[in-house]
Amino acid sequence: MNVVLSRAARMVRALGMLAALALGSGLALAQEPIRIGVFQPLTGPFTKNGVEHWEAMQIARDMINERGGINGRKIEYVLADVPSPAAAISETERVITKEKVKITTGSGLSPLAIAVSQAAERHGAFHWETVGAAEVITRRGFKYTFQVGGASRLYSQAALDFALDELSRRLKIAPNDLRIALLWENRALGKSVGDGIRIHAADRGVKLVYDEGYDQFLTDMTPIVQKLKDVNPDVLITIGYPNDVILFQRKAKELNFYVKALIGVSGGYSNPELRDSIGNSVYGLFVSEFPPRVNPKALKPEALEAANEFFRRYEAKMKRPPAGHASASFSALWGLYTEIFPKAKTFEPSELREIALSLDLPMGSLPNGSGIKFTNHDWAPDKKDFGQNLRAAIGIWQWQKDGNNEVFPKELATHEPVLVPLPPWSQR
């Protein structure tokens, strides 16, 4: 009897030990962090952008980790500096192969996003692109790349729709009579947005009175401003980077080039330092971009709560409110951490891909007003397109005295547009 008992006791003890072992390893697995490769330009000419994105991404990670992580697992970043597309490819290769990372995100701006996603796809990693907007990103037949922040076409559409639907009414000029000029800087974003505006203008039956690109190293804007004075537009839509935008604005003032309204597309016009460089003449300029802060009524309660917390933390750290692109990076990651990760079990790229494709979130689900619905070879204009978020929020905000305020579309707007038409230079 004793023998039987002791055998049973031994079995129970062994089973107990096995259970403890299994539980222990399960716990260990639960504690293992979810590692994500983050690619941002932290040196080189795009550093400014990269640093802002990196801050926003860290806030997303910290907020999730402070809430206990994803089912007990913390999020951990493996950061890589990608100052150029060439560096982006080699760093992505390194992080995926050496650091064994299967989830990647980034990448600050389009040329880098193109490179990072290409290298990630080659290794079958799941790439969650937060702001890279070039149309080509989702048109290469990739399987694991998701462009959450929206394609550049949306910037173009927002700018032109705003001019035709809102500005024409305020300027009391019929949309068909509105003289619209387009000036673009001839790198990836400028060209891509310029193409989008041209196509959308044709769709809406509008003829542009001026359409020209310029070289990024142009140091004298006199010829451009002179040409614009010749065509005398009512509205100027322009895409540029910080340095050339400052040169342009100063030259416009110097040569007394007056336009009734100016819509800058992302890049230099959303640069927070623009006000320091061109002073009060910044007020009244419109920017077509990711919305920095949207109407609280447009957001779901949990998205609003996250947005408020993000704004509070970002301002405390950076001493200024986040620009739209930083908000977009935060929002995209917030979507990844709250909508995809909690449903994942293996965190393998194929599983994450399926969850991403199954999402059908209405506008207002993410903290910057976006929703999520990805294309999956089912988008009418291009059946090859995969992973483009059709519900990315892109709107128009305006440099106003009390901040950068969203003014278009109506559902995202927090303020009414002001200074339409712009006052003459002598009063700005």
Place this chain on the structure above:
Amino acid sequence: MDTLAQLVLSGILVGSIYALMSVGLTLIFGVLRIVNFAHGEFLMLGMYGAWAMSRFAGVNPYVGLLLVVPAMFLFGMLVYKLIVTPGLDKPHLVIVFATMGLSIMLQNLALMIMSADLFDVPPMFGGRSLGIGPLYVKTELLIGFCIALGVTFAMRWIVKTTYLGKAIRATVQDREAASLMGIPVHRIFLITFASGSALVGLAACVMLPVFSVFPTVGLNFVLIAFVIVVLGGMGSIEGALLGGICIGVVQSMSSYYFAPAYGQLFFFILFMLVLVFRPAGLMGQKGTANLGMNP
């Protein structure tokens, strides 16, 4: 007609600023026969210096040059001692790579310390221009033009008439003979390199009211400076002024009459034509590349 006049005027004014930025480069090349690939970063340093004085001491960049120019002179001496001297007797490529390395280092140092933000000084004359009939002239550019002219003539005068100028010319003509005649060749090199650096500092103070400063600002201008030096005639100071103005006008006219995207294309075409038909540049003499400054 007004448009044409405006374009030519703007081209001349901007071109003279380019020239001012190139004088230091051509001086160093003319005397030492080395190319300073960190020239653009020297400009960036000078601009940050002028900006810092304006930002923290409220000193106008035109006054700030009284400190920036001597500081850049000292910086030039330091670079000469630490980086140029060890490479002087070695193959040309050593100094090319040494100055290129310095350029990358300075750029990244600026990124670490100053971040990639753009900095500038508030517009000095209300941001508006002087109106001359139908033409607009930016006051800051006009000041830059006058300084560029002044510097060119002053440099010409120093090289032609002073004892230092004679020593420089002697060194250019024949280093060994000059050395045998008791001219301290290495000191002449040191003074020339430091002066070249000081001239970039001067250009930086003149440019800051017009252009923003950021860590890679040198890249926007250094290519133009190299073109101007070759176009004007390597080592020729008046050539730099003429070359600068040519580039300014060509850039302005071609951007207006053709397309702004091709502004650089046209001045590179001009550059190639000059190299093919007049390899010594507009004001240089044959064999300048080997001979150095036009004595």
